[in-house]
Amino acid sequence: MSDKKLYVVAVELENRKEQAISVQEVLTKYGDCILTRQGVHDPGSDRGIITLNVNADNAYLEEFSEELSRIPGVKVRTIKF
Template identity: 45%
Template sequence: MACYNVMTVLTNNRIENVSEMQHVFTKSGCIIKTRLGIHDAGEDFCSNEGLIILHLIGADKEVLELEENLNNIPGVKAKNSQICSD
C-alpha cells in the first residue's frame, strides 16, 4: 500500500510573503518532492493570491513541522492530506 502526502498552501499576500515562505520551503527542501505554484497572471495583471501544491516525502513529524511553519506566516493557510492506495 502506497501513501502520499499532498499539502495545499494558499496565500492571500503572495508578494509580501514570498521571502518568508521561500525560507520555510528551503528549510524543508529535502521532503518536498514536487512543488507547483498557481496564480492568476496576464499582461497587465499579476494576482497577489497564490496556491501552491506540494507532494511531500519524509517523516510525519517533518511534514507537520512544515505545515505549522507555513501556518505561522500571516496570510498563509497550509493543510496536509494523506491518501493511500488499497
C-alpha cells in the first residue's frame, strides 16, 4: 500500500514575470507527482497563483514545497486530503 496522499498546493508569485522561470524549473523537477496544474494572473498586478493537484507522500511534498518556498517572493500553501 502506498503512503501517497492527495494534496492541493497553492503557489503565489509576487512577480510572476521575474519568478516564472525558477518556479517552472521546480515544477518540472517534481512533475512526476503533479496531476493537474492551473495558473491564473491578477489582471491589475504582476501577481499570479498556480494551483496544483498533487499525489505524493508527505516527505516528497515537504521537499517540493520547501524548494518552491526558497524562491524569493513565492509563497506555498497546502491542503491534505
